[in-house]
Amino acid sequence: MRNGSIGLVAAILLLVCSCDSGGNGGSSGLKIALSFTPPPGGITDVAWLAGGGAAGGLLVVDIVARDISSDFDAFDVEVSFDPLIAIAQSVVSGGLLESCSSTPVLKAENVSNGNANLTGSILISEAFGGGSPPACTLAGERTVARINFRAFGRGSSDLEFIGFNGDPNSPSGSRFYRRAPSVPQIPVQFFDSGAVIDVTRQ
Numbered sequence: 744m745r746n747g748s749i750g751l752v753a754a755i756l757l758l759v760c761s762c763d764s765g766g767n768g769g770s771s772g773l774k775i776a777l778s779f780t781p782p783p784g785g786i787t788d789v790a791w792l793a794g795g796g797a798a799g800g801l802l803v804v805d806i807v808a809r810d811i812s813s814d815f816d817a818f819d820v821e822v823s824f825d826p827l828i829a830i831a832q833s834v835v836s837g838g839l840l841e842s843c844s845s846t847p848v849l850k851a852e853n854v855s856n857g858n859a860n861l862t863g864s865i866l867i868s869e870a871f872g873g874g875s876p877p878a879c880t881l882a883g884e885r886t887v888a889r890i891n892f893r894a895f896g897r898g899s900s901d902l903e904f905i906g907f908n909g910d911p912n913s914p915s916g917s918r919f920y921r922r923a924p925s926v927p928q929i930p931v932q933f934f935d936s937g938a939v940i941d942v943t944r945q
Contacts, residue, residue, distance in 0.1 A: 817870030
């Protein structure tokens, strides 16, 4: 979303929040759903967006990874969406790094402070703390993170990964990587599952 649109989105969100009478969090009468197509079973070193469940005006979207064979100790995920269709309410870690080691994990996201809904971009970052992080791999499938959305306005919103910009000095976008020894991006495909949020009247 371009900077000129951010002020408009912020004004609309402020208006709706100030008029919200409670109950269903402003999504009364709206139904939200996700359509997506997972990658074929034989694809490895892959991550994708998947449905984690929906009830009325609330939707769970999972970021899922499968069979990551290269060593990693951190990841960044950036997902674009339309905040005029759905509001990102919270992010829950899937505990991917914790399942690899008891080393403390540093976590950051931009949903809890409201910035995701201003920019239309959800940022999730996790990395082992300390100067000598352990190396992780992944066998099988695991949820990397879970995003909780609330219906906001009727219509459809694509959910898409924003690709890594390839700049090790000022990185942005989606990637799995190593901090030590430094590997700015390991080979993980962020699969386009064609994820679309649809909001309709119930």
